[in-house]
Amino acid sequence: MANRSPRNELLAGTMDLLILQTLTLGRLHGYAIARHIERSSDDLLRVEQGSLYPALERLQRKGLVTSTWDTSPTGRRARYYTITASGRKRLGQKISAFDGLSLAIARVLGRE
Amino acid sequence: MSFFDALRHRLRPLFRSREFDREMDEEFQHHMDLGVQEFPGHARFGSRAFYKEERRHMTVLSWLDPLGQDLRYAWRNLRRTPGFTAVAVLSLAIGIGANSAIFSLIYSILLRPLPVSHPDHLVLVQHAGPELPNDGFSFNEYRALKHSPGFRALTARGGGDHVPIVAGPVHSTLSIDAVDGNFFPTLGLEAERGRLITPEDERTRAPVVVISDGLWAEWFDRAPSALGSTITMRGTAFTVIGVTPRAFAGLEDGGQFSGAIPLGTLALVGGTPVEDGATDSAVIEIVGRLSDPGALPGVAKMLDATYRSCCARGDSQSSGVQLTTIAHGIPLWKFDVHALFGRLLVELLGAAGVVLLAACANLGTLLLARASARERELAVRLSLGASRRRLAGQMLVESALLAGLGAGAGLVLAHWSLRVIAHRLPDPIVDRAGFALTGEVLVFTAAVAALSVILFGAVPAWRATRTNLIGPLNEGGRSSTSRRAGWLDRSIVVAQVALALVLVNGAGSLVATLRSLRNVDGGFSSERLLSVELDSRGTPYESGGLTAFTDRLVTRAAAIPGVRSAALSEAAPIFGGRSWAPTITVEGYTPGADEGMRCIFDAVSPAYFSTMGIALRRGRVFTEDDRGSGGVAIVNEAFARQYFRDRDALGATIRTVRGADTLLMQVVGVVADARYQDLRVPAQPMAYLPLAQFKRIPVLGQLVVVTLTVRTVSDDRALSSALRNAVLTETPDAQIYGPETIEASIDASLNRETLTAELATLFGAVALVLAAIGLYGVVSYRVAQRTREIGVRMALGAATPAVVWLVFRQALALVTIGVLVGAPLAFGSGKAIAAELYGLGRNPFFVIGAGVVLLGVAVAASAIPARRATGVDPMIALRSD
Numbered sequence: 001m002a003n004r005s006p007r008n009e010l011l012a013g014t015m016d017l018l019i020l021q022t023l024t025l026g027r028l029h030g031y032a033i034a035r036h037i038e039r040s041s042d043d044l045l046r047v048e049q050g051s052l053y054p055a056l057e058r059l060q061r062k063g064l065v066t067s068t069w070d071t072s073p074t075g076r077r078a079r080y081y082t083i084t085a086s087g088r089k090r091l092g093q094k095i096s097a098f099d100g101l102s103l104a105i106a107r108v109l110g111r112e
Numbered sequence: 113m114s115f116f117d118a119l120r121h122r123l124r125p126l127f128r129s130r131e132f133d134r135e136m137d138e139e140f141q142h143h144m145d146l147g148v149q150e151f152p153g154h155a156r157f158g159s160r161a162f163y164k165e166e167r168r169h170m171t172v173l174s175w176l177d178p179l180g181q182d183l184r185y186a187w188r189n190l191r192r193t194p195g196f197t198a199v200a201v202l203s204l205a206i207g208i209g210a211n212s213a214i215f216s217l218i219y220s221i222l223l224r225p226l227p228v229s230h231p232d233h234l235v236l237v238q239h240a241g242p243e244l245p246n247d248g249f250s251f252n253e254y255r256a257l258k259h260s261p262g263f264r265a266l267t268a269r270g271g272g273d274h275v276p277i278v279a280g281p282v283h284s285t286l287s288i289d290a291v292d293g294n295f296f297p298t299l300g301l302e303a304e305r306g307r308l309i310t311p312e313d314e315r316t317r318a319p320v321v322v323i324s325d326g327l328w329a330e331w332f333d334r335a336p337s338a339l340g341s342t343i344t345m346r347g348t349a350f351t352v353i354g355v356t357p358r359a360f361a362g363l364e365d366g367g368q369f370s371g372a373i374p375l376g377t378l379a380l381v382g383g384t385p386v387e388d389g390a391t392d393s394a395v396i397e398i399v400g401r402l403s404d405p406g407a408l409p410g411v412a413k414m415l416d417a418t419y420r421s422c423c424a425r426g427d428s429q430s431s432g433v434q435l436t437t438i439a440h441g442i443p444l445w446k447f448d449v450h451a452l453f454g455r456l457l458v459e460l461l462g463a464a465g466v467v468l469l470a471a472c473a474n475l476g477t478l479l480l481a482r483a484s485a486r487e488r489e490l491a492v493r494l495s496l497g498a499s500r501r502r503l504a505g506q507m508l509v510e511s512a513l514l515a516g517l518g519a520g521a522g523l524v525l526a527h528w529s530l531r532v533i534a535h536r537l538p539d540p541i542v543d544r545a546g547f548a549l550t551g552e553v554l555v556f557t558a559a560v561a562a563l564s565v566i567l568f569g570a571v572p573a574w575r576a577t578r579t580n581l582i583g584p585l586n587e588g589g590r591s592s593t594s595r596r597a598g599w600l601d602r603s604i605v606v607a608q609v610a611l612a613l614v615l616v617n618g619a620g621s622l623v624a625t626l627r628s629l630r631n632v633d634g635g636f637s638s639e640r641l642l643s644v645e646l647d648s649r650g651t652p653y654e655s656g657g658l659t660a661f662t663d664r665l666v667t668r669a670a671a672i673p674g675v676r677s678a679a680l681s682e683a684a685p686i687f688g689g690r691s692w693a694p695t696i697t698v699e700g701y702t703p704g705a706d707e708g709m710r711c712i713f714d715a716v717s718p719a720y721f722s723t724m725g726i727a728l729r730r731g732r733v734f735t736e737d738d739r740g741s742g743g744v745a746i747v748n749e750a751f752a753r754q755y756f757r758d759r760d761a762l763g764a765t766i767r768t769v770r771g772a773d774t775l776l777m778q779v780v781g782v783v784a785d786a787r788y789q790d791l792r793v794p795a796q797p798m799a800y801l802p803l804a805q806f807k808r809i810p811v812l813g814q815l816v817v818v819t820l821t822v823r824t825v826s827d828d829r830a831l832s833s834a835l836r837n838a839v840l841t842e843t844p845d846a847q848i849y850g851p852e853t854i855e856a857s858i859d860a861s862l863n864r865e866t867l868t869a870e871l872a873t874l875f876g877a878v879a880l881v882l883a884a885i886g887l888y889g890v891v892s893y894r895v896a897q898r899t900r901e902i903g904v905r906m907a908l909g910a911a912t913p914a915v916v917w918l919v920f921r922q923a924l925a926l927v928t929i930g931v932l933v934g935a936p937l938a939f940g941s942g943k944a945i946a947a948e949l950y951g952l953g954r955n956p957f958f959v960i961g962a963g964v965v966l967l968g969v970a971v972a973a974s975a976i977p978a979r980r981a982t983g984v985d986p987m988i989a990l991r992s993d
Contacts, residue, residue, distance in 0.1 A: 030139060031146040049143055053136075063118035069135075072142075079139050084117075 015055040016064075017098060018045075020091040023065065023083040029072065030056065030079065056081060064090050179509070186510035196482065197514070199885065200475050204518025204564065206878050207471030209525030210464035212549070212557045216530055218457045219552050224440070227359035229300030231439040233264070233405050237398035237415065240432035249396045256422040257398065257433075262411030266400040267291070267298040269363070272381045274649035279331045279343035285649065285847055286370045288321075288345065289362070290378035296322075298401050306339040306354030309374055313353075317376035321350040324369050325358040345373075348380045363399065364442050399438070408435060456868060459945050463615060463875045467882075468560065470611045472567040474882045477601045477608075477889050479511065479572040484893075504573040511569025519561035523549060526557075536867045571600065601890055602926060608886045609930025609966055610937060612879035616962035617938035618945060619876035622869040624958070625950045629862055635786035635795060636685055637725035638858060642832060643687040643821040644839055644850035648814075651845045657814035659806045661843050666717055668838045669822050674831050678822045679723035680803055681716040682815070685788045687850075687857040689714075690817040696799075698755040699765040711751070711766075712788070712796060715803045715815070721746075721783055723823050731762045731781030738802040745777035748785045751797035766799060770813075777801070791861065792950055821854075868948060880969055883930075887973035891923050895977040899984055907986035919978040923970040931963040938962065 022028065022036045033056075034047040059065040064087035072078040083091070190197040225231040237249070237257065249257075254268045270290040277286050293314030301308065308322050321343060323331075332338035342349040350373060362369030373381065375396075402411060412435040419433045483490075490503055527549055646665075648658050662680055669678035683689030692713045703709050718734045720726075729749060738744050745766055752761040766777045777799070785795035806815040820839065824831050832851045839848060859866070895902070902915060938959045942949075 029142070031143045034143075035150075049140065053139070060121045061118055066117055076142060076145075077138065078142050079135070 015047075015051055016059060017091070017094045019052075019055055019059060020064065020083055020087055020094065023081060024088070024091070027080045027082050029081070033081065059087070062090075063087075182506045182509040183513060185506065186513045189510060190513065193482075196478060197517075200478060200514050201517045201521055203471040203474055203882055203885075204515060204561075205521035205525055207464075207468035207522070208515075208519050208557060208560050208564065209522030209529070210467050210875065210878075211461065211560050212522055212526035212553055213529045213533070214457065214461045214464045215556045216526065216549060216553045217453075217533065218461060219550070219556075221453055222440070222457065226299075226363065226439065226441050227357065230401075232437065233402045234299070234438050235400050235402060235408070235435040236438045236442055237266070237400060237433055238436055240416070240434050249398055251396060253419070253423045254396050254398055257415065257418060260411075260415045260418050262403060262407055262414060264401040264403050265294055265298040266398060267295045268375060268396045268398050269295060270375055270378050270396050272378055274647070275345050275381045276651065277343055277345050280341075282331050285647075285651075287368075288370060288381060289372040290375045290381075291372045292375045295372070295399075298399070300401075301356065301360060303354040304357045305336070306352075308354050308356070309372060314374045314376055317374060319348055319350045319373075319377055319380065320353045321345070321371050321373050322354045322356060323352055323371040324356050324360070327370050328355045345381045348377075350377075362441075363397075363438065397442075400435070405437070408437070411435065453864070455947055456864065459948065460868065460871055462941075462944075463618060463872060466611050466615055467875045467878055468564060469567070470608050470615075470879045470882045472564050473604045473608045473611070474886050475514070475564075475568040476571055477604050477886050479507075479568060480575065480601050480604075481889055481893055483507070483572045483575050500577040504577045507573040508565070508569050511565050511572070515561040515565045515569070518564070519557050522561075523554075523557060526553075533867065536863055601893075605883075605886045605890050605926050606930045606933060608879075608883045609927050610934030612876070612883040613931055613934030613959070613962045613966060614938045614941050615872070615876040615879040616965060617958045618941055619869070619872040620958035620961060621942060621945070621949055622865070622872045625948065626862065626865045626869045629791055629865060629950055630858070632787070632791045634685060634791055634858075635726060635784050638686075638854045640824045640827060641724070641821055641854040642824060642835055642851045643684050643819055643854060643857070644835055644848060644852070645687070645689055645817060645819045646839060646843055647817050647847040647849070649816060649847070651847055653843065653846060657806070657816060658818045658843070658846070659815045662717065662803060662815070662818065665818075665820055665839065665842050666719070668842055669820055669835060672822070672831065672834045672838060674825050674828055674834075675822045676825055677719050677723045678820065679717045679720040681714055681720050681819050681821065682803070682817060683714050683788065684819045684821050685724070685786050685854070686791065686861055687819065687821075687852065687854055689819040691788070694768045694770065697767045699767075700759065701755045711768075712798045713801055714788075714798065715801045715806065717803045720800075720821075723821055724786065725823075726786050727784040729782045729784060731779070733781055733783075734800075734802045736804075739804040743775055743777035743805070744780045744802060746781040746783055746800040747779055748783055748795060748798045748800075750785050750795050751799060752782050754797045791858065865948075880965065883966065884969045884973045887923055887926065887970055888976070890926070891919060891974050892977040892980070894922060895919055895981050898981075902981050902984045903986040903988070906984060912982050915981050915984075916978045919981050920971065920974050923974040924967065927963075927966050927970040931966060935959050935963070 018037050019033055022033050025036070028036070030049075030052060034049075034052050037045055037047050056065065056067075060067060064084055065081050066084055067079050067081045069077055070080050226234065228234070248270075249268075251268075254266075258266050260266065269292070271287060272290065273287045274285045275288050277284050277288075291309055293309060293311030296308040297310075303322070304325060305328070306322075309320065312318075313320055323338075323343075328334055328338055331343075332341075338352055339354065340351065342351050344350070356369070356372075360369060402408060412433075415435065416432045420431075493503065494500065530549075646658060648654050653661075666678050666680055669675060681689065683691040692715075693710050694713065695709050696711045697703075697709065716734065718736055718738070721728060721733045731746070733746065734744070747761060747766075755761075756764065761779050761782055764779050766779065768775050768777075783800070785798075787793065787795050788798070803815070803818075806813075820835070822831075822835060832853075835851045836848070839846070898918075902918070905918075906915065939956075942958075
């Protein structure tokens with residue numbers, strides 16, 4: 001418990017949103033999730049294992065994501081993650097919350 | 113769905129941690145490998161260990177983790193002091209185990225309901241009246257009542273006693289139930305094997321039999337082929353169709369169930385025929401299942417009205433009916449388990465509770481001493497920032513761990529002691545109860561363990577939260593808390609002494625009761641008497657009785673070398689047999705309004721009184737000439753006192769009537785009172801008849817059962833088999849019980865008292881040992897604390913006796929206070945168990961005796977600390993400052 005810093009909390013919230021959004025594409029393993037987030041952000045965002053897998057764990061604990069072991073196209077065993085129905089619902093809430101937040105920040109910064 | 117997924121996900125690492133770790137590694141590796149493939153040369157490495165730890169933290173329920181830490185810490189602590197742990201666990205095991213064992217007895221003997229569906233809906237229909245149970249009903253009455261409102265169903269049961277049975281190689285006699293077709297469906301009982309009796313069986317009067325699980329095991333070795341085989345009962349072949357569940361031991365509380373046949377076939381096995389419209393013999397028991405148990409009073413009223421209109425005959429026995437709930441079974445007339453054991457077991461549970469209290473008190477003092485020893489450690493941890501709540505929680509966890517270990521060991525003890533106890537209880541109880549450590553017992557044990565944690569764990573935990581930070585951290589400084597808590601451990605020891613006094617007093621009283629019961633003058637001399645009972649029921653002798661064999665039995669038994677004399681009787685004191693208790697009229701005696709005038713008769717051979725050692729007071733004993741039809745009788749002194757007072761019994765006439773026959777007996781002698789039923793109960797008025805008059809006097813009927821008793825010159829065991837052989841030679845086909853010495857019968861009749869006395873002694877001894885440990889702990893702790901003071905005293909010239917007295921004084925003071933506190937409690941508990949006591953009166957001896965024993969314990973417990981005190985070297989004691 002001791003190593004929960006506020007920085008982690010903030011990251012965790014954003015990371016959850018990104019992971020859930022990514023999983024709407026389909027069943028993916030951890031590496032594919034990380035790569036998708038990095039690629040679609042034009043490599044502006046970097047996803048470390050140390051934050052990706054705990055986030056996935058947290059999402060599973062909340063029942064937003066489930067996982068199964070399966071064989072990857074290269075023939076190796078990999079854990080595949082799937083978004084659940086409540087995960088989709090939560091994603092909707094998170095996106096609108098994020099929209100509200102970024103709008104508010106944009107207004108404060110006078111960009112609108 | 114996703115909620116359960118989430119929960120399973122959370123709990124998984126708890127149960128499959130190795131697999132969980134392996135999967136995490138594999139996933140991590142997979143990620144890294146893919147990274148290396150895509151970006152050869154600059155793969156990113158994270159801290160695998162950090163990430164794994166992070167992830168595990170999130171997975172495990174967060175509060176489980178500190179609990180696990182506390183448990184591990186407590187376990188290490190306990191392992192570091194194996195002596196303390198052993199004493200603690202052992203004393204808890206004894207305390208908890210005693211409670212579990214007694215509760216298991218209480219549950220299986222008193223609380224366990226009949227193993228049928230909704231036993232609380234079952235009622236027994238009885239004739240109105242205070243006696244319970246009383247006579248049965250006729251089939252006509254059953255038919256008239258069968259469709260009364262308010263019942264899901266009413267069903268009937270009859271029975272045949274002493275039915276001769278042949279099952280393959282087995283020849284035996286049994287009591288068999290005869291049940292209506294809806295009996296088992298009404299109980300809601302399902303067959304363990306095959307099927308049970310159905311209405312169709314009853315309608316066709318099919319010769320089928322359902323056997324108990326016990327018989328199935330005994331006769332058929334649980335072979336499936338038993339189903340469909342036939343057993344012959346009094347010449348009729350019955351097909352075995354099913355086996356009842358093992359738990360089902362019949363409807364009686366403490367009864368034995370061997371098997372059941374359709375009600376309509378009862379006549380085939382020699383029972384009174386239960387035929388539609390046939391004789392009106394009252395042999396049926398009616399059992400009903402209520403639709404709604406709450407409606408019992410109304411249903412009873414309606415049934416009573418129905419009975420009054422259809423069947424009431426006007427005499428007192430059949431004026432109406434009442435309903436009794438039988439969720440725990442029908443109490444047996446002669447062997448009411450609740451009456452025999454109910455009170456006793458509750459009292460024993462009380463004693464076991466006191467033992468547990470003493471054990472907890474003991475543990476409390478031990479833990480207090482331990483806490484004082486750990487004061488420094490606690491203070492250090494507190495000053496380093498540990499919360500007081502956490503420390504208290506940790507103490508509680510340690511106590512809980514001890515209680516858990518104690519409960520586990522206690523269950524082992526309970527299991528083992530139940531086996532020992534089961535040997536000591538009467539067979540019907542053991543058969544019915546089984547004495548397994550059932551779920552209910554486990555729940556009880558857990559509750560007791562939890563309670564004991566509260567009892568002994570609360571104080572040290574509370575103390576831990578009040579640890580003083582300054583004192584203990586100062587080198588050599590003496591803590592103030594331990595001085596303040598001194599009153600606490602001393603008062604716990606006082607309580608322990610008081611509890612031990614209560615238990616020792618109780619044990620002493622029970623042991624003395626047993627002794628006085630053994631020394632009761634039963635009115636006969638019990639040494640070197642051997643009795644054997646012959647029963648003609650269900651044997652070829654049934655029709656002719658045993659009269660033809662009596663003379664030769666006595667002659668043959670008397671001829672055995674080592675036999676001084678031999679006699680026959682229907683019943684023998686304490687040993688048993690069969691007695692007859694008709695209503696009599698006594699010449700010149702006018703009975704009171706409510707006087708029953710029932711008198712127990714025993715028919716005896718001439719040598720009976722001399723063989724049994726029953727003294728002749730007046731007149732004469734029977735002779736060989738008392739064979740004719742002229743009635744003679746010998747009465748006991750209780751009879752003479754009751755019916756003749758200051759008149760002369762000799763020559764008076766007693767009269768009794770059976771059916772159309774009248775028997776007139778002239779009193780020819782008066783003998784001393786002999787206690788037949790129970791050594792506790794003074795002899796009832798009783799009369800003896802000459803055995804030789806059987807067959808000559810119609811009122812007596814057949815000689816169905818006879819007891820052969822011999823007085824031997826030595827305790828040679830071979831005499832027993834010689835006697836058995838003699839009986840087998842004369843009456844090879846009779847059913848034989850014994851031979852058994854009368855002393856063994858007396859022992860058996862006292863086994864309840866023996867068991868109680870032994871358990872109470874055990875409890876008392878345990879309480880004494882616990883009190884001794886507690887005293888020792890407190891006294892030696894005090895001596896250690898006062899080492900410096902003692903050193904000063906010795907340096908100033910105190911003599912050794914003075915120092916010794918210093919130590920002893922404290923222990924003696926504690927014990928004296930404990931005895932003063934405990935004495936009223938002990939007297940009170942003596943009153944509570946007065947029903948178990950016999951021949952003691954109000955006796956302060958045991959309280960005083962227990963007090964003296966405890967003073968002895970105090971001296972013993974102080975001996976080692978006193979020696980240590982005298983060994984104090986003033987130089988060293990003073991230098992340590």
